Amino acid sequence: MVCVVLAVATLGCSASSHPSSATPPASGRTSVPTGGTAGTPVSSVADPAGLLAAVDLADSDTLLPLLDGVGDPGLLKAAEAALATHPTGSMQFAAAFIVVNSGGDGDLLVPLVADANPTIRVMAGTGLIAQGRIEGFEPLIAGLTDETILDGHYPPERVWEAATLALVRWTAVSDNGPPFDSTASQRASAQQLWTAWFAQHKATLTFDAAQGLWRA
Secondary structure, three states: OOOOOOOOHHHOOOOOOOOOOOOOOOOOOOOOOOOOOEEEEOOOOOOOHHHHHHHHOOHHHHHHHHHHHOOHHHHHHHHHHHHHOOOOOOHHHHHHHHHOOOOOHHHHHHHHHHHHHHHHHHHHHHHHHHOOHEEEEEEEHHHHOOEEEEOOOOOOOOHHHHHHHHHHHHHOOOOOOOOOOHHHHHHHHHHHHHHHHHHHOOOOOOEEEOOOEEEE
């Protein structure tokens, strides 16, 4: 069994029973391999387009090269080009995953917050708030009551769990919940709290890129 992280918010494969306000030191971007002179990014993926095309959400083994390719500049370029063509299915997942986790063009993620697939919505939302884009909050808050099993995540995780991780990680606000052993009613209450929090602070929210945190 392999562990495939959905997006920049899910930095591990297990979750504690309660969201934590502790945040990992990061801007949400993965370091890019460098070489040559002046730190010029070097691509180590021989066939970026082929790697993306080979991803099959029904076969977890095809996700490992995708995970290994996070941060590769050639793969990011191919993923951005693919996402611009509005792909669906496994290709959409693969391209969005790389753009999100490699800190790619956030403009390509904005349309995905309204995608029919909840995995894509929560992944795009996570990538956007990780880049300081406020458009990512609403799909994450909406996902707090969604019990759909995420695509491409092993071991299995639900949309609401990923949405909770993202909101807590990028705001350091843990009081709104929900805890990871929550009931459906607790998740609905948490969604109401986050909705009220966002409505109250939306006009004044700022993103501290140095700390990788939203400040209310």
